[in-house]
Amino acid sequence: MADDAVLKRTGLYDLHIELGAKMVPFAGWEMPVQYPMGVLKEHLHCRAQAGLFDVSHMGQVILPASAAKALEELVPVDVTGLGEGRQRYAMFTNAEGGILDDLMVANRGDHLFLVVNAACAEADIRHLEDYLEGVCVIHNRALLALQGPAAETALARLVPAVAGMRFMDVQTHGWNGAELWISRSGYTGEDGYEISLPSDRAEEFARELLEMDEVAAIGLGARDSLRLEAGLCLYGHDIDTSTTPIEAGLNWAIQKRRRAEGGFHGAERILRELAEGPGRLRMGLRPEGRAPMREGVDIYAEAEGGAPIGQVTSGGFGPSIEAPMAMAYLPADLSEGTTVYGEVRGKRLPARIVPMPFHPHSYKR
Amino acid sequence: MKFTEEHEWLRVEGDLVLVGITDHASEQLGDVVFVELPELETQVAKGDEICVIESVKAASDILAPVDGEIVEVNEALADNPGLVNEDPLGAAWFFKMKVEDMSQLDGFMSEDEYKDFIG
Structure with a gap:
């Protein structure tokens, strides 16, 4: 998008300015980069x-529950087996097994609720409409994330029932007449919630928190630093159409039935890499x-x-x-503990291959 | 104290010049997490990239503001880069240069001129 294009603003724009945020263009939106x-x-x-994030720039999409089977053609994830009131991580794959976007899919009873990346939203929606009926894009709801060890205590003051939710549960609760779609999930590695709510009530809700x-x-x-410490992928950087879910180490997101049955875009390559192992893998690096x-x-294998x-x-x-940390795609036969070298300003600096996350997750399972 | 358009400050101590970055620059950089100091006893020319600051956002270079020799570096910054945000005009000096020709400093800005410069 050109710099002079009109940037979209979330329902919390005025609040960000009032809080002294530094606003930057991000995926066509004017967003707070820091306060x-x-x-x-x-x-x-x-x-x-606890931290409150405005993530209203992300795409929110509703599909009829009957679309679950058709959606399975686009994602290598078990959607039909996703229980009511549960959410699951997924990715749209292309015919070559590359990743078009990563997303969350929630089973909200009579419908599926999808949250996709802002930068990919338009393409995702076209992709969905090409393959299934009843795609409904939501334009009038904000999305907030409340993350951190005190998130439960804080949110439960406004919505007591959230204390009983487990990681990846989704529930609907009322708050002063507004309908909140809440999931116990996030993008920081911390316990926490993501809350979809009417845009015109978002500022009032955020102020209460x-x-x-x-x-x-x-x-x-x-x-970004929170998700990186948590070892979570950022679309367009750590995953894209040139990487498969297996190269990205996202095997855990592909459930048993889908591995056995296939029937999704890119299945040939993805199932082959599952069976034989990929040539390269997303790995964690800890620079010395x-x-x-x-x-x-x-990244080089040798110092020279x-x-x-x-x-x-x-x-x-x-x-x-x-400490510094990084993710890189490296030959899959390199084992944890191996030292490799990153060339920074002309100098090769050693870095050790380490397991991710860099900082442990604290999800409430 | 003198100021450069590259947002460095210079303070003369005898025949040495102390160099650091301004509070404006430190705010713009954000939280500093790494400082690569110049090598001791090297002759540098004005405009040479001799020092690197990494903040949470990006890497930036510090240029030699004048010709001279690096005679001392602030090792405290290697252990505690956050000093650059806490006390940019004081404890977070980067290096001391031995400068033969002090007239090189004549063209730099005063504090008031620098304040006008950054608006």
Whole structure:
């Protein structure tokens, strides 16, 4: 999108400005990248207490429950077997097994509720409409995420029933006459909730949360460092049409029945990689020292010479682990503990292959 | 104290010049997480990229503001890069240069001129 194109604003725009947010263009939206607290402190606040994120730029889509079978053609995930009141991570795949987008699918009884990435939303919707009937795009609901160890305490003050939810549960609850679609999930590795609610009630709801001592507004900057520490993929960086779910290490998202039956776009390659193993894999790197290895840094097997064996897809500094961290696609036969070298400003710096997440998850299972 | 258009400050101490970045620059960078200091006892020329600052957002270079020799670096920044945000004009100096020709500093801005410069 061109810089001078008109950027869309979420229902919380005025609140972000009032809170002193630094706004940036993101996937066609004007979004808060950080508040006066700053990325580092926002990150640590979310891990210690609770962070409120405006993620209203993400696409919200409803499908009739009867579309579950047809949707299974587009995702390698078990949708028909997803219980009512449950949510599941999924990805749209193409015929070559590449990833078109990653998404959440919730079974809300008489319908399925999908949340897709803002940058992919238009293409996703066209893709859905090409294959199934009754695609309904939601334009009048905001989406908030409340994440962190105090998220339950904070949200339960407004909606007591959320305390009883488990990770990936979805429920509908009323709040002062507004209908909230709540899931116990998120993108930080922390316990927490994602809440879809009418756009015209979002500011009022956010203010109620922000008035609580535990809750602070968190921008996209900290959202990125939180998800990276949690080892979670960012579409367009760590996964895209050139990576398969198996190369990305997302095997866990493909349930047994789908592995046995196939019948989804890219099944040939994806099932073959499941059986034989992929040639390369998304791996975690912990650079020695403090210098971050950012996206695009070439990775080498040796300290000198040779051709690159991979490239960093996401990298930065982890405020909670107090160290740099990165993800890269590397030859699948490299084992954890192996030292590789990232070329930063002309110097090859050592980095160790480590398991992800970099910071442990604390989901309420 | 003198200020450059690259948002560095310079303070003269005898025949040495201390160099750091301004509070405006530190705010723009965001939280600093890594500082790569210049090598000691190297001759540098004005405009050389001699130091790297990595913030949570991106990497930025610090340029040598004048010709001279690096005679001291602030090792405290290696252990505690956050000093750059906490005290950019004081404890977070980056390096000291031995400068033969102090007239090189003549063209730099005063504090008031720098404030006008950043608006």
